[in-house]
Amino acid sequence: MDENRWFWNIIQNDFKTGNIDFEGCMRLLEKMQINFDEDHLKHIFKKTLDKHSGDIISMDDFKAIYRALVHRPEFEELFKAYSMDGNILPDGQLLKFLAKEQFQTEANETTALEIIMKYEPIDEVRKKKQMSFEGFIRYMNSEECSIFKSQHKSVYQDMTQPLCDYFISSSHNTYLIADQLMGPSHLWGYTSALLKGCRCLEIDCWDGNNNEPIVYHGHTLTSKIPFRSVIRVIDKYAFMSSAYPLVLSLENHCSPKQQEVMAECLKTILGDKLLSTPIGGEVDMTRLPSPEVLDFGDFHGNYLLFSYIINLLLLSALKFKVLVKNKKVGTLEQSLLRMGDDYRGEAEELSDSDFQSDDEDTDDTLPLHRTRSPAKRKGDRKSSIPPQKKPKVKRTKIAIVLSDLVVYTKSQKFVSFEHSQQHQQCYENNSIGESQARKLAKISAKEFISHTTRFITRIYPKGTRMSSSNYNPVEFWNVGCQMVALNFQTPGTQMELQDGKFLDNGGCGYVLKPAFLRDRNTTFTPRNVGAYSKPMSLSIRLISxxxxxxxxxxxxxxxxxxxxxxxxxxxxxxxxxxSSVVKSNALCPKWNETFSFNIQVPELAMIRFCVEDEVSLVSNEFLGQYTLPVMSLNTGYRNIPLISKDGIKLESASLFAHVWYY
Known part of the structure; x- marks a missing residue:
């Protein structure tokens, strides 16, 4: 291999004055674009110094350190299996490697040449359409060899289905950056959630001083931030990570007067981003709009297709729009009439049977069936609640100007699946506490799934989670719930599942639900999967x-x-x-162990790789993890990046595995 010449070209200037110290070693590796962990490098550097006196190393010493960090036996074994002489990999042999080992059956000579041009560092080798071991290492460590499918790193799913057909990345108590009892409220909560592609933010609104609404966790010691500042931050970051519609879920405790201030803030700050009227000025009672704007360029002047798509456009123009989720007075049609009449009414009342707040919902009982008739509803209450315990009915006023900003995301109190099917409109959304939702998923899974094929359903954590802990979101995705809201500020397995789920589809915050969770006639349930999904046999050889x-x-x-x-x-x-435990080796542990899984519903399955240090026989220390959808797994030899407990990618750390499934 022409390694010496390549090394000399890269590092000759650094060794002009002789040897280099640790800082020089780090700078040189950075110059060579080699990822390294500083603690590991210190360990290797110290071992090198132990061979001679002083605190500097020679070029030969540096080469040895470089090889310890970069030259991996598992890569060398693969390289030599396809190299003619153990030194060079011709483009034809690289193509064979791609087809046989990486299962890239669509790869051709152009594919191989592009890889050589991109990763081969030695000019002479590159010009001959060949790859050295150094180039092969760089390719194997690249994103192209990641376990996550490259096709899934951009939006690839059909984005023209109604909103209820998508899982939507959703945050709970977004303003909090710590616990929900005494923790601080901070604008960073909104910034960080939006930068992660979150598409449903929660804003708890309360009356503040000087007629300025504030945001905080009511009746607690959490700090307060101005509603106006929250909207300004949202305006700035709303579409920085995703172009798809953003929902602001208002938990509204404000007086009508301050609700009017909220409406003014939303309209003046968000401007054209705010969706305040139905698309096209008309209401479709049968179907929610979609996240995507359809592309007219595909129709090439075909009048019939163009006319057809004009009609569909009314259902597909939510890209770069902000939607307000709140209680609403009356229907969408009534809102349009009020706007047409330049309505000046101040507020209308809703009883507490129509008003829902996460804080007020005790989340410990299944809902009672309720009819639309006020008289019957009153009678139902008398028969269900002893007279001496009957709660005092309060009235909640909703300002018309805020109510009229609610279009496709009207908050509607959940009563029962039967009631929703009979009375609920497609643009009315339900919020259900986790305990109630868990009971419903257990005893009425089929009805729950039928409900979520029609209506956007938001799940939120129970109020007793004072530390802002999270539930397992998978159990609610399994029954089709679109907005499974988590406390983004709380690290742990639950948020890792959330982050992994929404890596898919380009990280845009919208993931199309499987067909069996979109079909209104489906009989699928998590415990009775039927023939809706093709099972997968998955084999993972954990190499190193x-x-x-x-x-x-x-x-x-x-x-x-x-x-x-x-x-x-x-x-x-x-x-x-x-896996087994590898003793005293975090630099380059080897396992070579194979794990097999039979997965009945791969479309709903997530896989998590968690690396731990065995501190004792009864306890382990978390070191890093990576979570992704099973359907996003790449086959072949793949590197698995690792993410810290705080959700930060560990640039130098990875696992190496071979993946196969059928």
Whole structure:
């Protein structure tokens, strides 16, 4: 291999004055675009210095450090299997590797040449349409060899279906950056959620001083921030990570007067971004609009197709729009009439039977059936609640100017699945607490799924989660719930599942639900999957790790790493398998262990790779993880990036595995 010449070209200036110290070693590796963990590098550098006195190293020493970080035996084995002489990989042999090992059956000579041009660092080798081992290493460590399918890193799903057909990335108590009892409220909560592609933000609104609404967790010691400032931040970051519609879920405790201020803020700050009237000025009672604007360029002047698509356009123009989710007075048609008449009314009353707040819902009982008749509703209450315990009915006023900003996301109190099917309009959304939703999913899964094929349903954490802990979102995705709201500020497995779920479809915050969760006549349930999905046999050979995060206990590469591979999905697919422990090696542990999974519903399954340090026989320390949808798995030899507990990518750390499924 022409390694010496390449090394000399890269590093000759750094060694003009002789040897280099640790800082020089780091700068040189950065110059060569080599990812490294500083603790691991210190460990290797110290071992090199132990061979001679002083605190500087020679070029030969640097080469040895470079090889320790970069030259991996598992890569060398693959390279030599396809190289004619063990030094060079011709483009034809690279093509064979892509087809046989990476299962890239569509790859051709152009594909191989593009890889060589992109990753081969030696000019002479590149010009001969060949790849050196150094180039092969760079390719194997690249995003192209990630376990996550490159096609899924951009929007690839059909975005012209109604909003209720998508899982929507949703946040709970978005303004909080710590617990919900005493933690601070901060604008960063909204900024960080939006930068992660979140498409449904929660805003708890209360009356503030000087007629300015405030945002905080009511009746707690959490700090307060101005509603106006929240909307300004949302305006700035709304579409920075995703172009698809953003929903503002208002938990509205404000007086009508301050609700009018809220409406003014929304209109003046968001401007044209705010959707305040139905698309085209008309209401479709049968179908929600879609997230996407259809492209007229595909129709090439075909009048019939153009006319057809003009009609569909009214249902597909929500891109770059902000939707307000709040209680609404009357219907959409009545809102349009009021706007046409330049209506000046101040507010209308809603009783507490129509008003829902996360704080007020005790979330511990299943709802009672209620008819539309006020008299009957009153009678039902008398028969269900002893007279001496009958609660005092309060009245909640909704300002008309705020009410009229609610279009396709009207908050509607959930009564029962039967009631919704008989009375609920497609643009009316329900919010259900996790405990109630869990009971419904257990005893009425079929009805729950039928409900979510028609109506956007938001799930929120129970109020007793004072530390802002999270529930497992998978159980609610399994029954088609669109807005499964989590506390984004709280790290843990639940948020890792959320982040992994919405890596899909370009991270745009909208993931199309499987067909069996969109079909109104479906009989699928999580415990009775039927023939709706084709089972998958998944095999993962965990080969090695590379520069795993050092243990917090030792701060060296002396961790004892192990890997847990977990499947989350329908109950039948839940699984967890654990590798052996590699003693005292976080730099380059080797496992070469194969794990097999039979997955009944891969469309709903998530896979999580969790790396831990075995601190003792009864406890492990989290080192890093990576979670993604099973349907986004790449086949072949793949690197698995690792993410810290705080959700930050560990640039130098990874696992290496071979993936196959059928």
């Amino acid at each position: 790790g590379h520069q795993l995060p050092p243990s917090a206990m030792s701060k060296t590469n002396k961790a004892d790493p192990l890997v847990q591979i977990e499947i989350y999905g329908v109950p039948e697919d839940q699984a967890r398998k654990k």
